[in-house]
Amino acid sequence: MPWNLSSDRPIFQQIIEHMELEIVQGVYEPGQRLPSVRELAAQAAVNPNTMQRALSEMERMGLMHSERTSGRYITEDESMIKALKKELAGGEISRFLEQMRRLGYSGEELLTVLKEEMRKGEGK
Amino acid sequence: MMEQQNAQMPLADLRNVSLNYDGRFLALSDLTLTLEPGRIYGLLGPNGSGKTTLIKILAGLLTQTAGTVTIGGCPVGPETKAHVSYLPDRPFLESGMTVEEAMALYADFYQDFDMQRAEDMLERLKLGKRSRLNKLSKGTLEKVQLILVMSRKADLYLLDEPIAGVDPAARDYILETIISNYDPKATILISTHLISDVEKILDDVIMLQYGRLLHKASVEDMRAERGESIDAIFRKEFKC
Amino acid sequence: MLSKILKYEMKATIKPMAIINAMVIFSTIIGFFYVANLDVEEILRTENSTSFAIMLMLGIMYIVGLAISSFVSYLVILIRYGKTMYGSNGYLSWTLPVKRGTLINGKLINGVIWSIVNIVICVGSFCWLLAFYLSKAGVNLHDVIHGIPSEITGHFILPMLMLLLIGVIASVFIGYFCITVGQLMKEHKVLGTIIAFVGVYIVQQVANTIVIVGGGFFSYMNQPTVHATATGFDMEYLGIYDTMVYGQIAVILVIALVSLVACHLIPRKKINLD
Numbered sequence: 001m002p003w004n005l006s007s008d009r010p011i012f013q014q015i016i017e018h019m020e021l022e023i024v025q026g027v028y029e030p031g032q033r034l035p036s037v038r039e040l041a042a043q044a045a046v047n048p049n050t051m052q053r054a055l056s057e058m059e060r061m062g063l064m065h066s067e068r069t070s071g072r073y074i075t076e077d078e079s080m081i082k083a084l085k086k087e088l089a090g091g092e093i094s095r096f097l098e099q100m101r102r103l104g105y106s107g108e109e110l111l112t113v114l115k116e117e118m119r120k121g122e123g124k
Numbered sequence: 125m126m127e128q129q130n131a132q133m134p135l136a137d138l139r140n141v142s143l144n145y146d147g148r149f150l151a152l153s154d155l156t157l158t159l160e161p162g163r164i165y166g167l168l169g170p171n172g173s174g175k176t177t178l179i180k181i182l183a184g185l186l187t188q189t190a191g192t193v194t195i196g197g198c199p200v201g202p203e204t205k206a207h208v209s210y211l212p213d214r215p216f217l218e219s220g221m222t223v224e225e226a227m228a229l230y231a232d233f234y235q236d237f238d239m240q241r242a243e244d245m246l247e248r249l250k251l252g253k254r255s256r257l258n259k260l261s262k263g264t265l266e267k268v269q270l271i272l273v274m275s276r277k278a279d280l281y282l283l284d285e286p287i288a289g290v291d292p293a294a295r296d297y298i299l300e301t302i303i304s305n306y307d308p309k310a311t312i313l314i315s316t317h318l319i320s321d322v323e324k325i326l327d328d329v330i331m332l333q334y335g336r337l338l339h340k341a342s343v344e345d346m347r348a349e350r351g352e353s354i355d356a357i358f359r360k361e362f363k364c
Numbered sequence: 365m366l367s368k369i370l371k372y373e374m375k376a377t378i379k380p381m382a383i384i385n386a387m388v389i390f391s392t393i394i395g396f397f398y399v400a401n402l403d404v405e406e407i408l409r410t411e412n413s414t415s416f417a418i419m420l421m422l423g424i425m426y427i428v429g430l431a432i433s434s435f436v437s438y439l440v441i442l443i444r445y446g447k448t449m450y451g452s453n454g455y456l457s458w459t460l461p462v463k464r465g466t467l468i469n470g471k472l473i474n475g476v477i478w479s480i481v482n483i484v485i486c487v488g489s490f491c492w493l494l495a496f497y498l499s500k501a502g503v504n505l506h507d508v509i510h511g512i513p514s515e516i517t518g519h520f521i522l523p524m525l526m527l528l529l530i531g532v533i534a535s536v537f538i539g540y541f542c543i544t545v546g547q548l549m550k551e552h553k554v555l556g557t558i559i560a561f562v563g564v565y566i567v568q569q570v571a572n573t574i575v576i577v578g579g580g581f582f583s584y585m586n587q588p589t590v591h592a593t594a595t596g597f598d599m600e601y602l603g604i605y606d607t608m609v610y611g612q613i614a615v616i617l618v619i620a621l622v623s624l625v626a627c628h629l630i631p632r633k634k635i636n637l638d
Contacts, residue, residue: 007323007353010344042303045296047164047325050344183459185635202365206461216455218376218448232368233460 369470
């Protein structure tokens with residue numbers, strides 16, 4: 001997944017968001033070994049210290065853990081990954097709902113339009 | 125001397141540094157700042173703000189007219205030059221040399237030169253070692269110079285406008301090279317006016333204006349505080 | 365570190381120097397074969413012949429060629445100094461982990477070495493070819509050389525050789541000095557260098573004049589009787605000449621010393637790289 005980092009928000013936060021997405025998408029599989037901090041920083045074209053900070057934070061969050069000599073690994077805890085997926089989805093959904101509210105959609109009307117669009121999408 | 129450095133000690137320490145050019149023009153005025161190991165600094169400022177002067181003083185090309193400058197606890201001289209790797213903003217190698225000869229020169233004069241690292245990076249460029257420097261394209265020559273400078277395991281890297289006048293692909297290559305060679309014990313100081321391209325790899329920015337220190341702050345803190353990129357902040361600060 | 369710098373300097377200048385000096389040797393060898401096939405005595409007897417004119421012309425061309433080789437050799441050294449110290453290469457030179465003085469001295473030594481090599485080859489080739497020519501002209505060199513009075517050797521030949529050698533060595537110091545001064549004119553470094561050369565030349569001529577006139581006068585005052593005899597030189601007369609030559613040597617030495625000091629001191633104040 002290409003890194004699309006914007007410079008007007010702290011990069012540290014954006015790195016976490018990006019990697020959470022990659023974990024949920026399965027780009028990084030549970031238990032998979034991560035490249036080194038420097039490699040990741042080079043891939044993302046960001047400062048290594050910032051990358052380190054982001055990775056440490058994700059370790060703290062439990063999404064990763066590091067073995068002293070062999071490096072960093074994605075968590076094997078599939079339920080945690082599922083919970084993250086739900087959380088990310090929840091974030092997107094609230095944003096969606098807020099957008100829809102601004103357009104004037106809510107409740108049943110919203111569900112109808114939603115189902116219609118979903119059917120259209122499946123037909124393609 | 126350079127080895128006596130510990131984690132608390134700054135790598136470069138400038139105190140009340142001024143440089144009076146020809147007795148007329150103050151290129152740097154009472155500048156006090158420190159550079160810590162393991163951090164990548166961006167040196168920003170409009171033309172004439174003293175960026176190049178500061179870098180040249182750290183490199184040992186210019187001597188300050190007031191104040192003290194120490195690198196690793198030593199005043200600037202041959203001992204510090206052995207641990208400072210400087211990339212000027214123009215071709216600085218003898219054009220008649222081959223790439224191989226340039227590498228040999230670096231290996232000969234600098235104990236900290238890592239020949240293997242240089243060869244690996246050159247191989248990625250698919251560059252023949254026997255190519256003469258004056259036969260290389262401008263972009264390729266800049267990459268070669270960068271490779272030589274970054275192949276040294278120096279304590280302080282001084283990069284003067286490393287990505288100016290270079291195409292976007294080469295720019296990415298250069299930034300990637302800088303990141304990949306990152307050493308938590310070393311300091312990198314990048315002087316640039318192309319802030320938006322470089323700001324994602326910086327830890328801190330040092331902003332100069334009229335030879336004085338305007339700001340020195342962490343990039344992430346500034347972004348969090350102002351909700352803007354450093355580039356945007358800079359444009360506002362130095363609006364004509 | 366000095367030996368390292370010197371090594372690099374010599375490696376960088378050996379190619380042009382080898383070519384220049386090889387050309388001198390090559391033309392000398394050609395000259396040798398020319399003279400070998402020449403009936404020198406015959407030509408000298410009939411002074412108005414074309415062969416004489418040709419011989420004279422070739423001789424002049426040869427000497428001019430030697431002079432050109434020395435000049436080109438000098439230029440090569442100076443251009444290298446200018447480029448590596450005060451051109452773009454200066455960014456590398458001045459940030460190498462060596463003392464500034466070492467850097468400058470290394471280049472001075474390199475310049476002096478090649479200058480001496482060239483002058484030795486030029487003078488040596490010339491003398492060798494001249495000796496061969498004279499021997500073909502029927503001159504008995506052995507007698508001529510041993511016939512030179514020791515006063516002339518001592519007061520004329522030796523000092524002139526000293527002047528030549530010292531002059532060649534000093535010219536390197538002076539050349540580097542002019543470049544160092546010239547680079548102070550940021551935008552017009554070459555012009556500045558030329559102006560510096562003119563300046564040094566003027567100073568040297570003025571000093572020489574003072575030394576020659578003053579020294580000559582001084583000698584004259586101490587040797588009131590000066591007379592040229594019918595058979596040769598009066599030894600006392602030569603005393604004036606001594607002072608003149610050694611005086612010029614002293615002038616060059618002083619100028620060279622000042623140049624050396626300036627080459628080291630000026631960069632501490634100002635280095636104008638491109």
